Amino acid sequence: MTEGKCEAMKKLQEVSFALDEVRLFLDTHPFDKEALAYYENFRSEREKALSEYETAYGPIEQYRVKENTMWYWVHCPWPWEGAM
Amino acid sequence: MWTYERRLQFPVKISTPNPKMAQLIISQFGGPDGELAASMRYLSQRYSMPYKEITGLLTDIGTEELAHMEIISAIVYQLTKNLTAEDLKTSGFDAYYIDHTTGLWPQAAGGIPFNSCFFQSKGDALTDLTEDLAAEQKARTTYDNILRLVTDPEIVEPIRFLREREVIHFQRFGEALVRVQEHMDAKNFYAMNPELDKIMS
Numbered sequence: 001m002t003e004g005k006c007e008a009m010k011k012l013q014e015v016s017f018a019l020d021e022v023r024l025f026l027d028t029h030p031f032d033k034e035a036l037a038y039y040e041n042f043r044s045e046r047e048k049a050l051s052e053y054e055t056a057y058g059p060i061e062q063y064r065v066k067e068n069t070m071w072y073w074v075h076c077p078w079p080w081e082g083a084m
Numbered sequence: 085m086w087t088y089e090r091r092l093q094f095p096v097k098i099s100t101p102n103p104k105m106a107q108l109i110i111s112q113f114g115g116p117d118g119e120l121a122a123s124m125r126y127l128s129q130r131y132s133m134p135y136k137e138i139t140g141l142l143t144d145i146g147t148e149e150l151a152h153m154e155i156i157s158a159i160v161y162q163l164t165k166n167l168t169a170e171d172l173k174t175s176g177f178d179a180y181y182i183d184h185t186t187g188l189w190p191q192a193a194g195g196i197p198f199n200s201c202f203f204q205s206k207g208d209a210l211t212d213l214t215e216d217l218a219a220e221q222k223a224r225t226t227y228d229n230i231l232r233l234v235t236d237p238e239i240v241e242p243i244r245f246l247r248e249r250e251v252i253h254f255q256r257f258g259e260a261l262v263r264v265q266e267h268m269d270a271k272n273f274y275a276m277n278p279e280l281d282k283i284m285s
Contacts, residue, residue: 013091020093020148024252027141028259062087079092080158 001083008053012060015049018042086147093151094245098162098238103177105239106163107193109230110180112156112246114190114198117222119156119246123149125203125219129212132279135267138209138260145253152249155242157188163239208277210268213261220254 022039029035050060058076059065065073077083112118126146133139164186172178190198204215227247234240269275
């Protein structure tokens with residue numbers, strides 16, 4: 001795994017985790033303004049990180065796999081292989 | 085429905101296989117306090133939960149537990165790569181190997197197969213949330229037990245992350261229990277079952 005790919009995955013994991021964490025908090029504090037702003041900030045950060053990763057290194061989300069000359073979904077490493 | 089996201093919630097990259105550790109850590113896949121039981125517990129309990137915010141919490145934590153099951157599975161998979169016959173004989177992984185080779189199969193550290201009796205879905209909000217609080221603590225204790233035996237930092241890091249998540253889930257379920265109690269008769273929380281009897285809110 002190249003350094004760039006590694007960094008792009010790390011960024012995606014970090015911003016996604018921020019959302020995983022605040023989502024649970026919002027479930028039990030649905031009107032918390034600070035948490036809502038935090039969520040909105042990381043939601044757009046994740047959009048950006050996801051697009052950057054997928055454009056450069058291949059699909060992350062099933063519904064976002066783009067048509068290409070081949071079915072890339074099965075040709076990228078799987079996450080448990082230790083490459084990302 | 086669910087969609088698959090092709091990444092781990094927390095990275096797992098283990099350079100040195102260790103089948104003995106795999107044999108122990110697999111408990112958090114299919115053992116009594118493992119991630120499979122956790123996920124099935126919350127995703128089963130949510131249907132009859134009468135309070136929307138708690139149904140949401142059970143859905144979201146149940147989904148996160150599936151991601152944790154994948155992290156544990158990745159750890160076990162990487163710990164059992166490239167094993168020699170000698171490794172198998174001396175590591176204590178031999179009994180598992182006979183039945184499953186190095187395939188992933190949900191079992192406890194002691195070899196007991198996964199069983200849905202590891203969790204409850206009781207159809208009573210107070211009962212289920214009390215179970216969930218205990219479940220998160222039991223999982224946290226199991227991770228603490230694992231951490232006392234693991235020295236390889238490449239194993240320690242993802243296990244520590246998973247342990248932290250148990251603490252967070254415990255906090256969220258604690259808040260959920262308070263939310264349910266706010267809907268109940270303050271003189272006797274147990275006067276009725278909010279999932280079955282008329283909700284007095």
